[in-house]
Amino acid sequence: MQRHIFGVTTTMLGSLDPESDEAVANACVAVRGLVALVLGHTRFEETYIHPLFEAAAPDVAAFFDAQHIEFDHRFARLEDRVAALESVEMVDRSTAAGDLYDEFVTILASYYEHMELEEQRAAPILQKNMTKRQSSTLNSH
Ligand SMILES: [Fe+2]
Numbered sequence: 001m002q003r004h005i006f007g008v009t010t011t012m013l014g015s016l017d018p019e020s021d022e023a024v025a026n027a028c029v030a031v032r033g034l035v036a037l038v039l040g041h042t043r044f045e046e047t048y049i050h051p052l053f054e055a056a057a058p059d060v061a062a063f064f065d066a067q068h069i070e071f072d073h074r075f076a077r078l079e080d081r082v083a084a085l086e087s088v089e090m091v092d093r094s095t096a097a098g099d100l101y102d103e104f105v106t107i108l109a110s111y112y113e114h115m116e117l118e119e120q121r122a123a124p125i126l127q128k129n130m131t132k133r134q135s136s137t138l139n140s141h
Contacts, residue, residue, distance in 0.1 A: 002037065002115075006108055007032050011101045013101045018093040027097075028082045031104065038111070042068050045118075053125045060121055074107050086108055 009030050017023045046068060054061040081100040088096045 002041065003112075005034055005037060006112075010105060010108065013097075013104055014064070016097050016101070018097040019090065023095065024085060027100075028086055031082050031100070032079065035079055038075060039072065042071065049122070049126065053122060053129060056129045057125045060125060064118065066124060067117075070112065071107075071114065072109070078103050078107055 012027055012030055016027050046065070050061050050064065078100075078106070081103050085093065085096040085100050
């Protein structure tokens, strides 16, 4: 689901007409929604998933905790770019839209790598250490 929204939002930002108030407003809503989705997912992982492998692999847990903190900061900066796009004069909108797009795709590239690392490094640890009950609880979210 996340990857689909990432793709749709990338296309939206990449084809954004900065002179269209409606298109800019829609893009800003889309990016803020994506940030909320990602950060909500991050909190879910920290609450329900990380504790499951902290004891088995504390170094891996610390690695992903640190990445989450970094992404919190990076997505906050992305929201600053959204606010900048909303508030600039029309003459500067194209630059602000380009800055938002550049920041967005840069963060997204790193976030895709983060998700891949979670699937490669964290998922096997979880599969090895989770009880059936824990697995069932996770799958229900
Ligand atoms: Fe994560």
